[in-house]
Amino acid sequence: MRGGGWIRAIGLDLDRVAALDGYPYTIPAVQRLEDEFTLDPAVTFLVGANGSGKSTLIEALAVAVGFNDESGSDSITFQTRNSTSPLHEALRVVRDVRRPPTGVFLRAESLFNLATKVEALGPEVAQAYGERGLHDQSHGESFLSLALPWFGPNGRYLLDEPEAALSPQGCLALLRRIDDLVDEGGPFIIATHSPLLMA
Ligand SMILES: Nc1ncnc2c1ncn2[C@@H]1O[C@H](COP(=O)(O)OP(=O)(O)OP(=O)(O)O)[C@@H](O)[C@H]1O
Ligand SMILES: [Mg+2]
Numbered sequence: 001m002r003g004g005g006w007i008r009a010i011g012l013d014l015d016r017v018a019a020l021d022g023y024p025y026t027i028p029a030v031q032r033l034e035d036e037f038t039l040d041p042a043v044t045f046l047v048g049a050n051g052s053g054k055s056t057l058i059e060a061l062a063v064a065v066g067f068n069d070e071s072g073s074d075s076i077t078f079q080t081r082n083s084t085s086p087l088h089e090a091l092r093v094v095r096d097v098r099r100p101p102t103g104v105f106l107r108a109e110s111l112f113n114l115a116t117k118v119e120a121l122g123p124e125v126a127q128a129y130g131e132r133g134l135h136d137q138s139h140g141e142s143f144l145s146l147a148l149p150w151f152g153p154n155g156r157y158l159l160d161e162p163e164a165a166l167s168p169q170g171c172l173a174l175l176r177r178i179d180d181l182v183d184e185g186g187p188f189i190i191a192t193h194s195p196l197l198m199a
Helices: 028-034 054-064 111-120 123-129 139-150 168-183
Strands: 007-012 043-046 091-095 102-106 155-160 188-191
Touching: 007 028, 007 054, 028 054, 043 054, 054 091, 054 155, 054 188, 102 139, 111 123, 111 139, 123 139, 139 168, 155 168, 168 188
Parallel strands: 043 188, 102 155, 155 188
Antiparallel strands: 007 091
């Protein structure tokens, strides 16, 4: 796995922070990293108000564990615009011995671009994600068509608001998949506003 083992704990390396009084070091979730934060071995939920820093943190962690900064997996990567904060450069990541060989990083706003990338990989790849093209499905349909086959065992998962497209039934389908994979060890880091996922 690029980027070393999974994440056991995170903190800030203050020696690598040029100025603590500017973005992203002023946002609440990042300020709390001045004390080391230990992750659950299977699944960690990042929950908080709009603007509290969940996406900033999950994007920095994704870079730290070897994803590119704009969603993807080992087989599907793309870059349309560099929009990640410099936080990953100052993150102190305590590693786990586990090195999940595959995985998925899903940014909150990347579904449309991911669907375009899957289509561009050709019909053989696209068929794995449903008989109809991802762009020919509704927002929630295309999310589930993509995510359910894509989330497999022995993966590392960083998901930002995976519920965004989903009805309560869709959210339960996603929850079942996550639950199965957590039974096999996870690990997941999920930023969410969904009461269903939190429950
Ligand atoms: N490039 C940037 N420059 C300055 N501030 C930024 C930049 N990008 C994000 N921010 C600010 O950083 C804070 C944290 O944003 P972030 O997107 O991480 O929040 P969030 O917890 O994911 O919120 P939401 O629940 O709305 O998705 C916000 O106040 C946001 O306005
Ligand atoms: Mg966010």
